[in-house]
Amino acid sequence: MTRPIELEAAERRFGSGHTQVVALHPTTLGVERGELLAIMGPSGSGKTTLLSLVGGLDQATGGRVLVEGKDVGRMSPSQLALLRRRTVGYVFQDLNLLAGLTARENVSLPLELDGAPLAAAQAQAAQALESVSLGHLADRYPDDLSGGEQQRVAIARALVGGRGIVLADEPTGALDSMTGESVMRLLRVHCDAGGTAVLVTHDAAHAAWADRVVFLRDGRVVDEARPAPTQEFSVGTTA
Amino acid sequence: MTLAYSVCILLQSPFEEDTLSVKFGLLALLADAPAHGYELKTAFERRTGGSWAINIGQVYTTLQRLERDGLVTELPSDGERHDYRITSAGTEALGAWFSSPVVIEAPPRDELTIKVLLAVAAGDVDVTEILQRQRRASIEQLQAYTRRKAQADPDRDVAFLILIDALIFRTEAEIRWLDASEARIRSLSARAGKATS
Ligand SMILES: Nc1ncnc2c1ncn2[C@@H]1O[C@H](COP(=O)(O)OP(=O)(O)OP(=O)(O)O)[C@@H](O)[C@H]1O
Numbered sequence A: 001m002t003r004p005i006e007l008e009a010a011e012r013r014f015g016s017g018h019t020q021v022v023a024l025h026p027t028t029l030g031v032e033r034g035e036l037l038a039i040m041g042p043s044g045s046g047k048t049t050l051l052s053l054v055g056g057l058d059q060a061t062g063g064r065v066l067v068e069g070k071d072v073g074r075m076s077p078s079q080l081a082l083l084r085r086r087t088v089g090y091v092f093q094d095l096n097l098l099a100g101l102t103a104r105e106n107v108s109l110p111l112e113l114d115g116a117p118l119a120a121a122q123a124q125a126a127q128a129l130e131s132v133s134l135g136h137l138a139d140r141y142p143d144d145l146s147g148g149e150q151q152r153v154a155i156a157r158a159l160v161g162g163r164g165i166v167l168a169d170e171p172t173g174a175l176d177s178m179t180g181e182s183v184m185r186l187l188r189v190h191c192d193a194g195g196t197a198v199l200v201t202h203d204a205a206h207a208a209w210a211d212r213v214v215f216l217r218d219g220r221v222v223d224e225a226r227p228a229p230t231q232e233f234s235v236g237t238t239a
Numbered sequence B: 001m002t003l004a005y006s007v008c009i010l011l012q013s014p015f016e017e018d019t020l021s022v023k024f025g026l027l028a029l030l031a032d033a034p035a036h037g038y039e040l041k042t043a044f045e046r047r048t049g050g051s052w053a054i055n056i057g058q059v060y061t062t063l064q065r066l067e068r069d070g071l072v073t074e075l076p077s078d079g080e081r082h083d084y085r086i087t088s089a090g091t092e093a094l095g096a097w098f099s100s101p102v103v104i105e106a107p108p109r110d111e112l113t114i115k116v117l118l119a120v121a122a123g124d125v126d127v128t129e130i131l132q133r134q135r136r137a138s139i140e141q142l143q144a145y146t147r148r149k150a151q152a153d154p155d156r157d158v159a160f161l162i163l164i165d166a167l168i169f170r171t172e173a174e175i176r177w178l179d180a181s182e183a184r185i186r187s188l189s190a191r192a193g194k195a196t197s
């Protein structure tokens, strides 16, 4: 079975000659179906670069990036648009909800762009907002929502329409710990139900919700963490 | 401040925290109702989310000390049970304890801190590698905690969740400290690189 995400020596350089920056050195990395992968690393280490290659927002300058078995680098603009509407949901580092649209309209937009009938799109959007516990705020505009609520709208927008892959760049950045935790629970639920997610975060407590944590430094994967095999831990109440 | 001096600071000051927590833990339980030693032991363990086993001997020596200081008093015994009750001085001491914040003044003197300090000073050790190995181990530990947390019931397991949050945030703080240490070392070597080129 094909993996949902596959990087084969994918590389991203900016500029040329003297001023060239290698944002991502040739990197090979696969993400399994059902996996929640976290990416950690210092500022400028290439996290957003890697995520944008997978989301089809940017093109590799070397190697290949496959999403559901298809080479993102060979897609036409309309195929890329389709990929983003149907397959990959993206939560940006700086949110960008559309200020002129309500929460529900923000969430239903990708479906409408994809040609879904308005009523059906709005119903699905309402359901997606319900799943992030924001059903009651569906008619609010982004400016009238708190940072954490906007964050959850952005996640609902990434999940809506049953897109299997969610890419989230620092989705918990500005949130307090309980709200951040609820965002992580959402991603966990998505993956436990057979979805796939890649999460960029600086926050170790949030990365710990992932099945695997990949560490980037200077554009290279330098290490990887997986949960230790079930550890004995002497706390008794849940037994 | 020399490295030797830093390490000296880290190695001094023995902790009294444990005995203090047991002392006020027992007082807090007795503030609810009089109880005997064994009841106190099991209630203490339950309230600390099952994380802190104390032996019955420690309970009795603590009760003796509390009684000597006039904070608890033994109720007339029927020969079998020895129930204790909190005194008004005990209630006052407990109130003062609850209302004063816990300040951790002693610098951390754990093995990890000392290992990193010594590695930085050694010069010929790859500190970044040591930091990353520790970071991976800490994240894996966090993953294990988080799995336990994900399974807990937020209504029934409050003590457990508060406890596991303590472990999670302490480990997270350790990772932030590793990140900060690495950033310091990188900017130091960047400056050193500029100076020599
Ligand atoms: N369009 C661009 N032109 C030139 N360099 C770029 C461009 N985009 C990114 N870079 C460089 O590539 C490197 C990686 O950037 P990236 O945005 O992936 O970092 P990041 O790990 O996401 O950092 P942060 O944690 O700060 O978001 C950085 O050195 C950055 O300056």
Ligand SMILES: [Mg+2]
Binding pocket: A047, A048, A049, A093, A169
């Ligand atoms: Mg970034």
